[in-house]
Amino acid sequence: xxxxxxxxxxxxxxxxxxxxxxxxxxxxxxxxxxxxxxxxxxxxxxxxxxxxxxxxxxxxxxxxxxxxxxxxxxxxxxxxxxxxxxxxxxxxxxxxxxxxxxxxxxxxxxxxxxxxxxxxxxxxxxxxxxxxxxxxxxxxxxxxxxxxxxxxxxxxxxxxxxxxxxxxxxxxxxxxxxxxxxxxxxxxxxxxxxxxxxxxxxxxxxxxxxxxxxxxxxxxxxxxxxxxxxxxxxxxxxxx
Amino acid sequence: xxxxxxxxxxxxxxxxxxxxxxxxxxxxxxxxxxxxxxxxxxxxxxxxxxxxxxxxxxxxxxxxxxxxxxxxxxxxxxxxxxxxxxxxxxxxxxxxxxxxxxxxxxxxxxxxxxxxxxxxxxxxxxxxxxxxxxxxxxxxxxxxxxxxxxxxxxxxxxxxxxxxxxxxxxxxxxxxxxxxxxxxxxxxxxxxxxxxxxxxxxxxxxxxxxxxxxxxxxxxxxxxxxxxxxxxxxxxxxxxxxxxxxxxxxxxxxxxxxxxxxxxxxxxxxxxxxxxxxxxxxxxxxxxxxxxxxxxxxxxxxxxxxxxxxxxxxxxxxxxxxxxx
Numbered sequence: 001x002x003x004x005x006x007x008x009x010x011x012x013x014x015x016x017x018x019x020x021x022x023x024x025x026x027x028x029x030x031x032x033x034x035x036x037x038x039x040x041x042x043x044x045x046x047x048x049x050x051x052x053x054x055x056x057x058x059x060x061x062x063x064x065x066x067x068x069x070x071x072x073x074x075x076x077x078x079x080x081x082x083x084x085x086x087x088x089x090x091x092x093x094x095x096x097x098x099x100x101x102x103x104x105x106x107x108x109x110x111x112x113x114x115x116x117x118x119x120x121x122x123x124x125x126x127x128x129x130x131x132x133x134x135x136x137x138x139x140x141x142x143x144x145x146x147x148x149x150x151x152x153x154x155x156x157x158x159x160x161x162x163x164x165x166x167x168x169x170x171x172x173x174x175x176x177x178x179x180x181x182x183x184x185x186x187x188x189x190x191x192x193x194x195x196x197x198x199x200x201x202x203x204x205x206x207x208x209x210x211x212x213x214x215x216x217x218x219x220x221x222x223x224x225x226x227x228x229x230x231x232x233x234x235x236x237x238x239x240x
Numbered sequence: 241x242x243x244x245x246x247x248x249x250x251x252x253x254x255x256x257x258x259x260x261x262x263x264x265x266x267x268x269x270x271x272x273x274x275x276x277x278x279x280x281x282x283x284x285x286x287x288x289x290x291x292x293x294x295x296x297x298x299x300x301x302x303x304x305x306x307x308x309x310x311x312x313x314x315x316x317x318x319x320x321x322x323x324x325x326x327x328x329x330x331x332x333x334x335x336x337x338x339x340x341x342x343x344x345x346x347x348x349x350x351x352x353x354x355x356x357x358x359x360x361x362x363x364x365x366x367x368x369x370x371x372x373x374x375x376x377x378x379x380x381x382x383x384x385x386x387x388x389x390x391x392x393x394x395x396x397x398x399x400x401x402x403x404x405x406x407x408x409x410x411x412x413x414x415x416x417x418x419x420x421x422x423x424x425x426x427x428x429x430x431x432x433x434x435x436x437x438x439x440x441x442x443x444x445x446x447x448x449x450x451x452x453x454x455x456x457x458x459x460x461x462x463x464x465x466x467x468x469x470x471x472x473x474x475x476x477x478x479x480x481x482x483x484x485x486x487x488x489x490x491x492x493x494x495x496x497x498x499x500x501x502x503x504x505x506x507x508x509x510x511x512x513x514x515x516x517x518x519x520x521x522x523x524x525x526x527x528x529x530x531x532x533x534x535x536x537x538x539x540x541x542x543x544x545x546x547x548x549x550x551x552x553x554x555x556x557x558x559x560x561x562x563x564x565x
Contacts, residue, residue, distance in 0.1 A: 014313075021316070024300060025301045026304075028539065028543020028544075028546035029543060029546070030297070030327055030334070032543075032546070033300075033327050037321075038324060041320045044316055045317060047313060065312045065313055068313055069312075088542065089542070142553040146548070146553045147545070149548075153545065227309055228308060231309060231311035235430070238311075238426050240312050240315055240419075240426075
């Protein structure tokens with residue numbers, strides 16, 4: 001069992017949960033505000049499970065909070081996609097949709113993982129993520145097939161984020177499952193949503209890499225961590 | 241109290257209908273949306289429920305300010321859940337107001353253009369993590385003081401929404417106190433944050449109950465209608481009496497040198513807040529008043545395309561459904 005693979009799962013949910021929580025109080029409608037907070041909450045809960053398991057498996061005397069708050073950007077193993085800034089609501093929801101489609105397939109695969117603890121976390125999480133995917137799909141469809149302005153914004157969001165899709169399906173021995181194998185199901189599902197949303201999948205399959213290996217994160221991650229980690233780093237003796 | 245300085249409206253309805261309406265209220269009946277009600281009752285309630293809803297929504301901002309900096313994963317999850325509850329409270333309250341014939345969009349417009357207010361407390365900044373404790377402990381504590389009796393208010397939808405809200409608020413208050421305990425028993429820096437938070441939030445919390453009853457000319461009508469259940473001074477006294485022992489337990493000092501137990505009245509004597517500051521805040525001169533409305537305005541403006549797109553998509557779906565039938 002690869003601790004690095006567990007950390008990848010936990011870092012994805014942590015970084016995306018953190019990004020979504022930035023919306024709190026600022027969403028386009030109350031219902032959206034509540035839904036975004038709800039997804040953030042689910043993702044932070046999943047983070048506690050993944051990073052908690054990683055910490056117990058690595059046996060280095062750390063816990064989930066130590067992993068979340070006392071690592072620097074170069075030790076984070078999240079996908080580049082999830083550290084991308086929220087920008088407008090369209091970018092936020094397109095990022096969510098692309099992530100949810102991948103996340104759903106991964107969790108379904110991990111639900112049958114031979115390691116009982118991995119499988120238990122995946123089974124619990126996939127219930128939440130099924131709902132996330134349903135909601136982000138509906139949102140992408142409604143905003144894609146809404147007004148001329150909203151369609152333009154959603155196509156722009158898709159074009160902007162598509163280069164971050166490839167990394168989700170790159171794989172190595174640290175991953176808990178073969179990510180490459182999940183791509184056909186992702187493509188098939190995403191295609192049906194894009195069709196209903198009247199959006200066009202970009203032609204280029206160019207992919208930015210470097211998040212899940214930690215080789216080269218974007219500039220955004222450091223700022224996010226500076227905010228997120230400020231209290232435990234500034235007051236290392238304190239308990240909260 | 242999330243609804244402050246609500247002026248009750250004079251009413252010029254048919255005296256017979258008014259008497260029958262008052263008799264229902266006196267008998268403890270709930271007034272429901274389709275029942276006849278005096279125009280003044282409706283207008284006062286819209287203002288009160290609307291202001292309460294706005295306070296929940298604006299109240300997301302000072303706490304939301306710390307979600308991204310919550311110091312542990314558990315604290316982050318709890319704070320997210322709490323702020324999400326506040327948004328949920330806003331939603332029930334806007335729905336309750338809608339039963340009186342005013343739309344959520346209309347109420348939002350009135351908040352943004354200054355015709356409607358939100359509670360003065362949310363115009364104050366949250367400067368350290370201890371403020372998350374103080375807001376839960378003091379601000380939610382003061383809110384509960386007012387809202388528990390409102391579960392018995394005469395307007396059915398408002399009373400029912402208050403039942404749900406109170407359950408969640410008492411949980412919020414406990415989590416606030418839990419943060420304060422950690423801080424007050426923590427390192428020197430944490431203790432300093434805790435005391436500083438109490439210093440800054442004490443008087444603004446006392447202001448949440450509104451000015452003294454003697455100066456609050458509109459209370460009487462609202463009390464007759466059972467829209468307001470208790471006097472401002474009575475609730476403020478109850479809040480002080482409840483909070484002082486809690487502060488002592490935390491080892492924190494209430495920033496009031498005149499604070500003293502009064503055996504005769506069975507409660508504490510305490511200093512009044514600076515009411516000129518309160519009226520300044522209500523006029524939009526609170527430390528964060530401009531930022532709060534600016535943030536709500538920005539969310540509203542930036543979200544316009546999303547709301548329009550959702551409506552346009554729903555209309556397309558509806559048209560397709562009709563065409564298919």
